[in-house]
Amino acid sequence: MTLASRFTEIADLADDVPALRDIRHHIHQHPELAYEELQTAALVAEKLEQWGWQVTRGVGETGVVGTLKVGEGTRSIGLRADMDALPIVEQTGKPYASATHGKMHACGHDGHTTMLLGAARHLARTRRFSGTVHLYFQPAEEYGVPSGAQKMIADGLFDRFPCDSVFGVHNHPGMPPGTFLFRKGAFMAAGDKVTITIEGVGGHAARPHLTVDPVVVASSVVMALQTIVARNVDPSQPAVVTVGSMHAGTANNVISNSAKLELSVRSFSEDVRALLKRRIAELVQAQVASYGATAVVAYEEGYPVVVNTDAETEFATQVARELVGEENVLANADILMGSEDFAFMLHERPGSFLRIGNGAGEDGCMVHNPHYDFNDANLPIGAAYWTRLVEKFLAQ
Known part of the structure; x- marks a missing residue:
């Protein structure tokens, strides 16, 4: 099998689902606010090291960066997930609900982190790419200024762990799991x-x-x-x-x-x-x-405004089409009045910020709500998407 003869499918992550679910539920049960993500960062670093990634801790205070180089390829890609929780009293009634009163993962960052960890495990196992992958596990997205993205950048993120393009994701209540939303240019306010x-x-x-x-x-x-x-x-x-x-x-x-x-x-x-x-x-x-x-x-x-570059967004959209089908991809989604500190990363590097559906109807509880929970159906989908994105970006 040649490097580019096969790219990751969702089914390839099926055996990882129980472990990913356990990781997500553990993070959810132990939420940490901005710049307090010590347990979460330790878990992330431990998993990455266990799977063979080079790990750098303490980037932007509590951030973690995982690096994996395969082959002789000279290109590099950065993928970002946020780790912090919110000061909200959880009311989901889930068996893995927050064990810390007044703190909960009400925005799905536990899911974002777990999807990227799933990709990290699969990439290390399959190594079907040639080049360098940097995984940016970021603190304090919810903090405001100075945010985790700003602090990681100020700590030399893109000098120490350079990438040609950078990508990030956020879950999107109101759309079914496995639905991907993209938009070129200005996407979030x-x-x-x-x-x-x-x-x-x-x-x-x-x-x-x-x-x-x-x-x-x-x-x-x-x-x-x-x-x-x-x-x-x-x-x-x-x-x-x-x-x-x-x-x-x-x-x-x-x-x-x-x-x-x-x-x-x-x-x-x-x-x-x-x-x-x-x-x-x-x-x-x-x-x-x-x-x-x-x-x-x-x-x-x-x-600032989240502004996606055209080429990277077109590329990311095509990867989603191949993974989940044209019918599950919105290539020109509506603008969103919410804000996101990934915008600071897009000021430094070309890239794209995308959204993945978290549930519609009664299952689509809005983020920052005490009844919100990340949809575990997205764990293998998001992990497969990140893996395939890397494989195609760094294909020979």
Whole structure:
């Protein structure tokens, strides 16, 4: 059999499913938040070493990189999986539910890590490629700035473990398992955080005329913010301004001195991003001034737009077509307003970020939900996909 005469199929991973399921359930049961992924990183490193990979620990604090070189090929590829969990109380009722109250894998990173480990095991076993594979097991995708991708890059990720192209995946509730979603160009939004602190004059609830009520001011600001996307942004340009948090006061008979708003801001172009930043600051200051209050607006630019390069996305799409069939591949999926720190890696190297269905209907619970669970049906599919992607990318 020549190197390129056969590429991995899903059935080739059938015997690995019980072991992969056990790994995924173990990670799920022991969730760790951003930059705390010590047990998860140790498990990943142990498995990689057991299978013959060269392992580097502590990349970007708790990140792990596995390297495998086969043959004389000069090309290299990077595959990334995230490892961190979220501060959510799990309510799935699963036998492998989180054993740590207040922490759970509510975004499927346990599944992402396990799929890549499955590929690592199969690649080491079959070695049907010629070149170098780097597996980037990344911490702190959920953290915000500085994220795990940023810290790994700052720690010399692409200098120490270079690749010609880099690829990543995220599960996608709402689509059946084994469905792959791709999009060339901008795929996921930039995500920024805004904190607005409003200072008024507190006092007795029975004498509001002697106060500057920050609750009233904050309420006015919330309503006014709704006009930015509706009346300032070109309707053909995607944008979202969401007030996700509003806090003021501790008692019903006390008007507090201050109120605090926290916003999530999403956009798909640098021009719109700059417009949103400017208009939020202008509108907030105008609103609070009209009430005699003051405000401090802290605008934190977060993850940039996820922009997939055309050639790598076309290649990744074709691999999926061969693996699961044309009918299970969306080559031009809708843009997503969620954000993803894999965008930082795509700023450094050409590549593509793809999605894999996690379940539809009642089985398609949204991520960041206490009832969410990664779909184990994807474990052999994702592992086979990563393996086949490497085999074709590094084929002689």
